[in-house]
Amino acid sequence: MDHLFRMNWLFYLTFLCCFASVFQDTLPNPNITDLSHKNMDFAVNLYRRISSYHDKNIFFSPLSISTSFAALLMATGGVTRDEILNGLNWQQLDRANEPEIIPQLFHLLYKNITQNGSLSLDQDMAMFVSDKLSMEKTFEEQMEKYFEADIKAVDFSDMRQSVAYINNYIKDKTNDRVQDMISSLDAGTQLMILNTIFFRGNWKSPFNPNFTKTEAFYIDNYHMVNVQMMYKEARFFMGHDQALRVKVLKIPYEHDVSLLIVLPNEGVDYTAIDDEINADRFQEWLQSLRPLKVEVHLPKFKLEQSYELHNLLPNLGVNILFTDSANLTKLHKDQDMKVSEVLHKAVIDVDETGTTAAAATTIGIIPYSLPPSFIANRPFFFFIYHEDTNTLLFMGRLIDPTKV
Numbered sequence: 585m586d587h588l589f590r591m592n593w594l595f596y597l598t599f600l601c602c603f604a605s606v607f608q609d610t611l612p613n614p615n616i617t618d619l620s621h622k623n624m625d626f627a628v629n630l631y632r633r634i635s636s637y638h639d640k641n642i643f644f645s646p647l648s649i650s651t652s653f654a655a656l657l658m659a660t661g662g663v664t665r666d667e668i669l670n671g672l673n674w675q676q677l678d679r680a681n682e683p684e685i686i687p688q689l690f691h692l693l694y695k696n697i698t699q700n701g702s703l704s705l706d707q708d709m710a711m712f713v714s715d716k717l718s719m720e721k722t723f724e725e726q727m728e729k730y731f732e733a734d735i736k737a738v739d740f741s742d743m744r745q746s747v748a749y750i751n752n753y754i755k756d757k758t759n760d761r762v763q764d765m766i767s768s769l770d771a772g773t774q775l776m777i778l779n780t781i782f783f784r785g786n787w788k789s790p791f792n793p794n795f796t797k798t799e800a801f802y803i804d805n806y807h808m809v810n811v812q813m814m815y816k817e818a819r820f821f822m823g824h825d826q827a828l829r830v831k832v833l834k835i836p837y838e839h840d841v842s843l844l845i846v847l848p849n850e851g852v853d854y855t856a857i858d859d860e861i862n863a864d865r866f867q868e869w870l871q872s873l874r875p876l877k878v879e880v881h882l883p884k885f886k887l888e889q890s891y892e893l894h895n896l897l898p899n900l901g902v903n904i905l906f907t908d909s910a911n912l913t914k915l916h917k918d919q920d921m922k923v924s925e926v927l928h929k930a931v932i933d934v935d936e937t938g939t940t941a942a943a944a945t946t947i948g949i950i951p952y953s954l955p956p957s958f959i960a961n962r963p964f965f966f967f968i969y970h971e972d973t974n975t976l977l978f979m980g981r982l983i984d985p986t987k988v
Contacts, residue, residue: 614677616692616696616975617974620976622674622677633900634896635855635858639983640987641980641981641987642980643887643931643932643979644979645979646979647977648780648944651709651731654672654690654730654731655727655730656923658683658684658726659912660911660912664904670902671901684730687730691730693973694707707780709731709733709734711776711778712736712738712750714774717774740773743771758780758782758944765927775915780942781942783841783939785938785968786838786938787837790936790937791815792815795814796936797813799881799883801986802961803963809985813881813884817879818877819876819878820833820878820880825869828857828860830857836971837938843966843968844866844969845882845958846966846967847964848962848963848964850962854964854981857965866974878958879958880957884934888931888988893927894926906923930942930943932978965979965980
């Protein structure tokens with residue numbers, strides 16, 4: 585009897601473990617909140633890959649990159665599709681019987697962000713297709729339905745004309761902020777998918793330019809540069825992550841978008857924070873913020889950063905897409921297609937009026953009890969996000985404000 589009981593109990597435990605495993609594979613009814621959370625973790629994973637190459641400024645748009653791959657997902661099948669799902673952190677959102685669920689979620693997310701038309705966030709998708717390529721009609725319809733994509737026929741054999749045409753398109757879509765996106769093209773290119781995003785945010789309460797003055801910014805223990813430091817004393821939302829030893833400050837823009845700055849305490853190396861940032865921690869920071877009267881010192885800065893994602897994404901498990909084994913048969917019946925390159929360029933300009941940005945364990949967090957100062961005179965992280973959905977629009981790391 586004891587033996588039978590143990591066998592039954594063992595079977596029961598095995599069943600529970602299998603059930604738990606299946607349950608963890610997918611989220612019951614994924615929504616745009618789940619998508620935002622997954623995109624945040626992807627953003628941080630990508631940030632770490634970029635960070636591993638250098639200790640310089642970083643700035644990119646996770647939303648722009650994710651949206652591009654959500655579109656590309658509809659063209660793929662087999663292992664190629666699985667790698668994108670895993671690399672972009674979408675495994676738990678996918679449904680075998682709902683292949684369009686992720687594009688649908690992106691469509692709903694964008695509609696939610698821009699629902700009242702007040703937020704200046706212009707995101708556009710474009711496909712530049714070889715005039716020799718005949719696309720599957722279903723794919724074209726999906727691109728139009730979910731992303732309202734422009735589909736442009738291009739003669740890639742005429743490199744000079746193709747480069748000029750694509751660069752002019754991007755320049756126009758980003759209000760001249762992103763220029764010279766590409767310099768050359770392979771004559772064998774068949775398809776380019778580009779996503780541009782342009783954001784102009786005005787502070788709810790602007791900084792007074794009369795208070796801006798030259799101050800020191802300490803890149804590290806040995807290097808200092810002079811910067812134009814903005815100043816404002818007002819009520820901000822602020823907190824302190826004791827475990828990471830960082831201050832957290834939120835500066836709101838108009839129309840439900842905010843800038844979150846994560847500033848390591850004096851003496852704390854910013855690299856110690858890199859591996860600790862994730863979606864859960866980001867949510868904890870937001871939930872812990874408390875309104876306080878704060879003296880804020882924030883440098884004016886401009887960044888313009890470009891990334892070759894086809895060289896970065898293989899580190900996140902997205903490999904086959906860029907090889908001759910890629911499965912893009914939902915885009916074009918011929919198997920002999922691959923993605924040759926994925927480029928991303930992002931620009932940000934932070935000044936007294938606001939920001940212009942474009943792009944092609946339990947944690948002890950406590951608010952300050954005394955009126956503090958927030959002096960961003962050393963390297964810090966920053967996040968521009970949509971409040972209602974917690975969607976990360978842009979992410980960056982400022983090491984040297986004098987370097988564009």
